[in-house]
Amino acid sequence: MNTPRPEYPRPQFVRDEWLCLNGEWEFEVDAGDTGLERGLTNHPLADRILVPFCPESKLSGIGNTDFLNAVWYRRAVTVPAAWAGKQVMLNFQAVDDDATVWVNGTEAGRHRGGATPFSVPLPDAAAGKEVTIVVRARDDHRELKHKGKQSPRFGNYGCLYTRTTGIWQTVWLEPVAKTHMGRPKILPDLPGKSFHITVPLRNARAGQKLCATLKSEGRAIASAGAAAGNGFGVALTLSIPEGEVRLWEPGAGRLYDIELDLLDADGSLLDRARSYAGLRSVGIDGMAVLINGKRVFQRLVLDQGYYPDGILTAPSDEALRRDIELSAAAGFNGARLHQKVFEERFLYHADRMGYMVWGEFPDWAIASAGRPGVAPNQAAVLAQWSEALERDVSHPAIVGWCPLNETNSKVSDSIAVHDDLMRAMFLAAKQADPTRPVLDASGYAHRVPEADVYDSHDYDQDPAAFRERHAGLGEGKPYVNTSPDFDSIPWRGQPYFVSEFGGIWWNPDVRPDESSWGYGQRPKNPDEFYARFEGLCAALLDNPHMFGYCYTQLTDVFQEQNGIYRFDRRAKFDMARIRAAQTRAAAMEQQG
Numbered sequence: 053m054n055t056p057r058p059e060y061p062r063p064q065f066v067r068d069e070w071l072c073l074n075g076e077w078e079f080e081v082d083a084g085d086t087g088l089e090r091g092l093t094n095h096p097l098a099d100r101i102l103v104p105f106c107p108e109s110k111l112s113g114i115g116n117t118d119f120l121n122a123v124w125y126r127r128a129v130t131v132p133a134a135w136a137g138k139q140v141m142l143n144f145q146a147v148d149d150d151a152t153v154w155v156n157g158t159e160a161g162r163h164r165g166g167a168t169p170f171s172v173p174l175p176d177a178a179a180g181k182e183v184t185i186v187v188r189a190r191d192d193h194r195e196l197k198h199k200g201k202q203s204p205r206f207g208n209y210g211c212l213y214t215r216t217t218g219i220w221q222t223v224w225l226e227p228v229a230k231t232h233m234g235r236p237k238i239l240p241d242l243p244g245k246s247f248h249i250t251v252p253l254r255n256a257r258a259g260q261k262l263c264a265t266l267k268s269e270g271r272a273i274a275s276a277g278a279a280a281g282n283g284f285g286v287a288l289t290l291s292i293p294e295g296e297v298r299l300w301e302p303g304a305g306r307l308y309d310i311e312l313d314l315l316d317a318d319g320s321l322l323d324r325a326r327s328y329a330g331l332r333s334v335g336i337d338g339m340a341v342l343i344n345g346k347r348v349f350q351r352l353v354l355d356q357g358y359y360p361d362g363i364l365t366a367p368s369d370e371a372l373r374r375d376i377e378l379s380a381a382a383g384f385n386g387a388r389l390h391q392k393v394f395e396e397r398f399l400y401h402a403d404r405m406g407y408m409v410w411g412e413f414p415d416w417a418i419a420s421a422g423r424p425g426v427a428p429n430q431a432a433v434l435a436q437w438s439e440a441l442e443r444d445v446s447h448p449a450i451v452g453w454c455p456l457n458e459t460n461s462k463v464s465d466s467i468a469v470h471d472d473l474m475r476a477m478f479l480a481a482k483q484a485d486p487t488r489p490v491l492d493a494s495g496y497a498h499r500v501p502e503a504d505v506y507d508s509h510d511y512d513q514d515p516a517a518f519r520e521r522h523a524g525l526g527e528g529k530p531y532v533n534t535s536p537d538f539d540s541i542p543w544r545g546q547p548y549f550v551s552e553f554g555g556i557w558w559n560p561d562v563r564p565d566e567s568s569w570g571y572g573q574r575p576k577n578p579d580e581f582y583a584r585f586e587g588l589c590a591a592l593l594d595n596p597h598m599f600g601y602c603y604t605q606l607t608d609v610f611q612e613q614n615g616i617y618r619f620d621r622r623a624k625f626d627m628a629r630i631r632a633a634q635t636r637a638a639a640m641e642q643q644g
Contacts, residue, residue: 056111057104059369061145061222062169063400064446065235066326071132073185073223077103078126079114085122085190092124093154093186101125106148106220110361119206120217125187131225133180138227140174145221145396147189149197154186165198165436166191166216167393167414168443174225189218198433200391200414201356201609210569213610216364221395231255232323233262233314234285238446239487242299242333242344246291251312256283259317266290267309268298292331299344300330300448302385305406307448330403330448334488336504339547340640341489341599343408343451349593349638350408350451350600353379353616354552355387357394358609360619366395373401374621379606380407381627382616383634386449388494388551388602391416391457393440402449410452411444412494413437413477415459418470430473437477441484453481454551456493458509460537471499478503494551497538506543508533509552511604513572515587522550525597547599554588555604556581558624559613570614571604578625586633596639 056074060066079101080092087093105112107123131140144151148166152159161172174183193204193215203212234252241248251262260280265272273296278288290310298306307328314323335342341350355375359366366372372395379387386408389398393414402409418433437455444450455477459470474492478500481490489504498506508531512518521531530543531550557570558581575581592601607615616630617623 056102057222057365057369059397061224062143062396064327064396067226067228067324069135070224070226071129073127073129073225074103076100079107080124081107081116081120082122082124082188083120085192087122087124087188092188094157097124097126103219104145104222105362105365106216106218108214108216109363109365111365111367117207117214119193120215121192122188122190123218125189125219126184128182128184129225130182131174131178131180132227135179135227136177138179139176139230139232140178140225140227141171142174142185143169143171143224143226144187144219145169145223146393147187147219148191148216150190152188156184157186164432165439166220167198167200168436168439169221179227187219191215191217197418197429198413198415198436199417201358201416204417208610211609211612213358213612214363220363220365228254229322231257231260231314231316233312233325235442236310236312236325236327236446237442238310238327238329239485240300240329240331240333240448241289242331244289244291245297245331246289247308247310247329247331248287248289249310250285250287252285253280253283253314256280257317258283260322261315262286262288263313263315264288264290265311265313266292267311268296270309297331300332300403301406302343302348302408303380303406305330305402305404305449307403327446328403329446332448334451336489336547339545339597339599340643341451341505341547347599347641347643348385349598349641350386350549350602351384351634352386352388352408352410352551352600352602353382353384354390354602354605355379356390356605356607356609357392357398358607358619364392366398369397372398373405375606376401376405376407378617378621380405381631382606383631384603384606386410386451387606388412388454390605393444396443399444399447399449403447407449408451409449410454410491411440411450412454412457413440415456418473430476433473434476434480438480438484441481445485450488452489452491452505453485454491454494455481458495459493459497459499470497474499489547491551496533496535496540498540498543501541501544504546505599506530506546506548507551510550511553511555511571513556513584513588515584515591518553518588519591519594522591522595522598525595549598549600549602550592551602552604553592553601554585555614556584557614559608559618560624561618562613568611568613570612581625582629582633585630589633593634593636593638596643598638599640
């Protein structure tokens with residue numbers, strides 16, 4: 053059997069030696085969460101599953117969409133003998149939600165949060181030996197915790213979809229020296245024509261040194277080095293020589309390669325890794341958001357990252373790249389990565405293809421819970437958001453951060469606890485990344501006065517009324533979402549965009565007995581769809597005070613059938629006409 057999803061899962065921090073553990077694992081559903089008492093850490097499991105696909109998915113070979121409050125995995129692995137003398141790390145890209153890992157019957161680590169990676173060490177001297185890995189993933193959807201768009205009911209409904217439980221991204225082994233590098237943080241400095249790099253170090257000692265080499269099309273063009281110093285980490289700058297400056301731009305993902313070598317005091321190599329970076333800037337000028345100092349209207353599409361056969365996991369690396377191609381073919385130059393921390397391979401393709409994205413956290417069921425008197429585990433949420441920022445901060449395709457979506461927040465009731473969470477997540481993003489704008493919450497309740505941008509969600513299907521409503525932005529009267537369930541602080545002149553609109557309900561293949569939905573009345577025919585789509589987009593493209601928009605959505609997702617493409621990615625429309633409606637110059641771009 054071929055190994056599923058065999059590509060290296062962490063493309064911005066690559067070591068040459070690694071072993072993919074995707075493939076067949078033993079598996080068992082533990083409906084009563086009593087597996088620990090029943091000794092599931094120590095004996096074979098009843099079923100088989102294909103990792104990294106979740107057990108709810110068809111691709112896993114299980115296809116069980118019931119509530120899976122706890123699931124278990126088991127696999128025996130022989131560690132390569134060539135890794136003798138190294139610390140072997142067991143890496144998980146994502147396990148939903150509360151994962152505990154045992155190695156040879158001994159607990160090796162635990163991680164909470166289904167969207168971000170974690171690692172546990174194997175026992176010393178594991179090289180050349182067989183080790184048994186057991187993973188328990190608990191995921192009780194009755195708990196108040198972040199779920200994104202995962203349905204809390206037995207079946208799908210509204211804009212909530214089939215759940216994902218357990219391992220849903222790549223599992224792999226890699227060897228590292230006792231002294232080794234952590235993931236680098238790489239921030240571009242366009243005015244300074246350089247990259248600022250911070251590399252955390254593990255078990256560093258005096259006399260050790262980090263060397264970095266910048267490459268362009270395979271040629272070394274710059275280098276820098278720094279002593280390990282206090283042992284916690286190294287900061288250095290790679291300056292780009294004159295004549296070698298090339299910008300990362302929308303539609304042109306020009307990248308530099310970076311090689312990192314950690315050397316011992318005697319000059320011997322301790323650790324080596326490869327990364328890459330894009331030179332670009334994101335700035336604000338009045339109500340405009342600038343890319344490399346230029347006004348670029350952000351023609352974004354809402355992308356929820358669901359697949360019919362893999363659910364949250366793409367069936368292949370090609371499928372990730374293909375989604376970006378489909379979006380670009382429709383005239384979009386970027387996406388809101390909605391209610392999901394996307395697979396890092398998606399960001400890699402976005403980096404290479406010059407595709408702008410906004411990073412988001414799958415917060416639904418915490419800040420949108422609407423359950424008075426019940427507060428989420430804010431420490432856990434903030435920890436997981438911080439992990440997502442740490443993973444993704446160096447990706448040039450990300451042009452903004454949005455920790456929360458459609459939050460309910462009313463000062464007069466106990467849901468105001470979410471004000472604290474919103475502020476904490478906003479500050480975490482600003483402290484992790486001083487180079488990009490941060491939106492406190494997409495749609496509904498804006499509660500952070502310092503938020504860099506402001507937005508609304510507006511699914512009005514009448515292009516004329518939609519245009520009139522947003523024309524007030526130029527007079528200092530932006531459209532603000534209002535409801536008895538939330539309050540927003542006033543807009544203070546920040547850049548503004550409609551970060552959800554459209555969602556036009558159209559599926560010519562729908563069966564008479566099939567339940568589906570979209571926004572507004574279903575168009576009577578394709579021409580009516582085109583007229584509505586073109587009118588809604590034009591209302592925002594023609595607004596000189598609007599820096600962008602986000603159309604709902606790229607594909608149908610289960611019962612929500614308002615995508616530009618079907619769930620299986622087949623086109624619904626004449627893409628040339630959809631593209632033409634979006635790619636004409638926007639009023640914001642024609643200024644300045």
